[in-house]
Amino acid sequence: MRTAVLMANPVILRGLVDRYHELLTQDSAQGSPEARCQLEDVTYTLCVSTGTRTADEALAVAEEQLTAALRVTAPRGERPTALTAAGRPDRTPFERGSCVGR
Structure with a gap:
């Protein structure tokens, strides 16, 4: 018997990944307790959404x-594009660089 794997809505997942990177940058620049708390919240949500236990694993599974x-969803013969949190096409993850390690 196969187990079903739940997958987060791609637009929401893209928003979580984008927010994670925004907060990671803020936390590095400011180091404020508020940015750290928000980063921890987004990291937790990413982990739950992807069924993982660490931020690196969550980012890899999300991508x-x-x-x-x-x-x-890409039409045949067309190059797929990434979705922004607003559901609009963006560059592919490879065009904008890997999220992991930023």
């Missing part, structure tokens, strides 16, 4: 899921 979602 895999987002790439898979784009393959399903």
Whole structure:
């Protein structure tokens, strides 16, 4: 018997990944307790959404899921694009660089 895997909505998942990177940058620049708390909240939500336990694992799984979602929704013969949190096309993860390690 196969187990079902739940997948987060790609637009919401893209928003979480984008927010994670924004907060990571803020936390590095400011180091404020508020930015740290928000970063921890987004990291937790990313982990729950992807079924992982660490931020690095969550980001890797999120990018895999987002790439898979784009393959399903891209018309044949067209290059898939990433979705922004607003649901608009953006550059692919490879064009804007890897999220992991930023």
